[in-house]
Amino acid sequence: MKETMIVVYEKPDIYDPIFIEGLPGIGLVGKLAAEHLIQELNAKKFAELYSPHFMHQVIVKKDSTVDLMRNEFYYWKSPDDEHRDLIIITGDTQVPPTDSYGHFEVVGKMLDFVEQFGTREIITMGGYQVPELEGEPRVLAAFTDLETKEKYKHLPVVFREDEGGAIVGAAGLLLGIGKLRGMKGACFLGESLGYIVDAKAAKAVLSVVAQVLNLEIDMSALDERAKETEEILKKVQEMQRAMFEQQMPQPGHEEEDRGYL
Amino acid sequence: MKETMIVVYEKPDIYDPIFIEGLPGIGLVGKLAAEHLIQELNAKKFAELYSPHFMHQVIVKKDSTVDLMRNEFYYWKSPDDEHRDLIIITGDTQVPPTDSYGHFEVVGKMLDFVEQFGTREIITMGGYQVPELEGEPRVLAAFTDLETKEKYKHLPVVFREDEGGAIVGAAGLLLGIGKLRGMKGACFLGESLGYIVDAKAAKAVLSVVAQVLNLEIDMSALDERAKETEEILKKVQEMQRAMFEQQMPQPGHEEEDRGYL
């Protein structure tokens, strides 16, 4: 395999779809949000993306079968004129951070593909790493252009104004490269501590995207995962407190401690 | 050399061969198993694979000649209808872990090559890293599809069910990429501590593969190596015990110890 390749199972009959991205990243926020959206809309998988820039391994499934790491394209055909057709992408992985060239190659192929279906608008979803978090995670937003920013000014988001800040990976590149192709888009990132599977942040981001798409999304499943997330967070904090107390050196045990470094 | 290249010495007259892979990896399990199989079957080398993705060096032989690092293809023509023709690959190296793109390129070229002979089935062999091991190493199995899993359900193997676990390198990629080309296959990994040349695990894996191929393989040579493996393991454990005792700081020798860090 010399180039990223897309295996197409079906050519959906969709028109001017919005391309929504939710790939693995900080807190798995984007992936969780995308998976939940796919589930609630009952979106149908129609293509798979494989890349020689992904990790050189296969992943084992519970049924003992294996697959290369991949991204998956789903489509949803809008039932009426109030809603837009959608292409949603999620998957196992992004290109590892050491391979910038691979990131550009893969995102370029994604855009080539969705352009075939007439895509002109993009929404990317992910997590925004914060060192600590109290209360509900906010959703930060950034846009390809001021017209799109204006269109979304009513949303319950915080516009990013951190000049020089970055959005790394597909969530950023899809907008950056899409912009050069005349596309427009927005990126919604939920504040997250980053080291857990953050369903709270995913719910926050998906709520905003649901508003954008004028969809009612039942968040129950995500709520359940969000409660699990809070439990895990509490446990992690307890463990950290315990580890800290354990690390304080005890007078008189100096040599023994050093023996275990 | 800009691409992986295969030098062909002979075009064997084989039909619908099974492609068996045993390249260097954990515990050298796959390589030992493949080498032993080649020896016992008296399989004949018919092609060599070289790659610009391998380490940029030549290897010195005992007779003072040098060669690039390479993989070697052997074939075995079945003597009757009870057995399948085989292509076996083993060699000096796989692509280093920092070059995912290289892994995909090399495995792609391997499959291009064996497809020319009508290959539709693949068996890959290797080691499965475990932190400790008591008794005989088990053989873990994974498959391209449920049909193949069903076909092999009678084997004395443990089906992997570790959802999200990975098989890195050729042993995994051959199945993953092969699958996209309509091929079917199985991967057999012998539990191994990983840091020694593990003939015990190799024997375990090869016994399973021999069953799959309906072959009687004389394991004497591997048994010999397996005994050597156990000796080495015992010695290593003794050394570890001695090192541990030596590391405990002795009271009064603090400054001297630090001088040698």
Added chain:
Amino acid sequence: MKETMIVVYEKPDIYDPIFIEGLPGIGLVGKLAAEHLIQELNAKKFAELYSPHFMHQVIVKKDSTVDLMRNEFYYWKSPDDEHRDLIIITGDTQVPPTDSYGHFEVVGKMLDFVEQFGTREIITMGGYQVPELEGEPRVLAAFTDLETKEKYKHLPVVFREDEGGAIVGAAGLLLGIGKLRGMKGACFLGESLGYIVDAKAAKAVLSVVAQVLNLEIDMSALDERAKETEEILKKVQEMQRAMFEQQMPQPGHEEEDRGYL
């Protein structure tokens, strides 16, 4: 995106322009100098360079829009026969240091582009890392050939004679590759401590380049930034002194200190 690409907004009517480079590097000296020159000349942006070898991210602006990292080409049309037309390049980034191939590819594309406008001469600007600096930073110079060196011998610069020394990145490669294409050029580097935004060094370099171009450049804005630079430098030195005093171990507190390592 598989190759570095240049998006052209306008084809300026310029003749035999001098190509001036000031991209991010040591002390951001080159970039500051280029930005100031662009500002004072009111040079006009006419093209943007994007590359799959840049970091795989977009940068957030204060107005919440995002862009890929890029370099920008500006042109200035000389008002009379005493001055030369100019193409000036500056931007967000250079290729990261781990990707030598990317550096060559990007600079090659830059030269392909400016050659279309008849460019035969190059001036590159940057910082020269020094461990400490007293008084005004000197400007070090190097050239593609002895004829150019002779042409510039009257400048208030120090000719580099450090045989085997290197000029890394675009500032060096533009001259090295340009040379192979029959172009001529000079590189002017201002001594800089490197870890701050060094407007003093930028001013020193730009003063030399202004002389080369026979331009009067108002340095006021750079002067302002230079004063800020000196303030920051003083603060950093104070912080370093304070940190040093804090690091000295206090007798009797040995165990506590080690506890925080």
Added chain:
Amino acid sequence: MKETMIVVYEKPDIYDPIFIEGLPGIGLVGKLAAEHLIQELNAKKFAELYSPHFMHQVIVKKDSTVDLMRNEFYYWKSPDDEHRDLIIITGDTQVPPTDSYGHFEVVGKMLDFVEQFGTREIITMGGYQVPELEGEPRVLAAFTDLETKEKYKHLPVVFREDEGGAIVGAAGLLLGIGKLRGMKGACFLGESLGYIVDAKAAKAVLSVVAQVLNLEIDMSALDERAKETEEILKKVQEMQRAMFEQQMPQPGHEEEDRGYL
């Protein structure tokens, strides 16, 4: 620059030349040997090799001019039938060790080039890293094939028999890839501690190569450098002894020492 390129200044009238390589490596042994040979034979430079796989920098010369890093081809036309025409390559650099693909690409281009002149035989020169060295450095040899080994069995060299040992970089790859193209060759490596400019080892290797080529090479200049090498070695050993004594912790000065870590 997308590929390694060779700039040709002259097409020498040579026949069936032996290609001799001496590029930077361990102890700079190969480079020193090649440079001395070029000097003594008064060989003429006729081509330069540049590569996007070399470090992305230019090197400053004492006269303030700069050049990309490069390799240089020299030729020597034999004066009679007793001697062979020669192509000698030396230069600033090899491809960095992190870029295996680059090594193969560059060596492939070198061989493409010298094949144009009818090259069928290769001699590579370099250093062989040893931890310590007493007396004169030995010259270790390895070959593409047994016929060549037989041809050189009379030389005062030690045939390498370290099965599995490696020769990294151009010195090895030229033989490995050359072999695939039907060429024959030998590699001569002088034992060297590796961290100094080792003129002693260079002299040892060049003496052997001179014998192979049936040339009388005046070694005076290398002898001079060899004496300098010995002086440097003595100084380094003294420094190491002094540093070691300084490192031993002095009782009562524990806190001060740690303050300077």
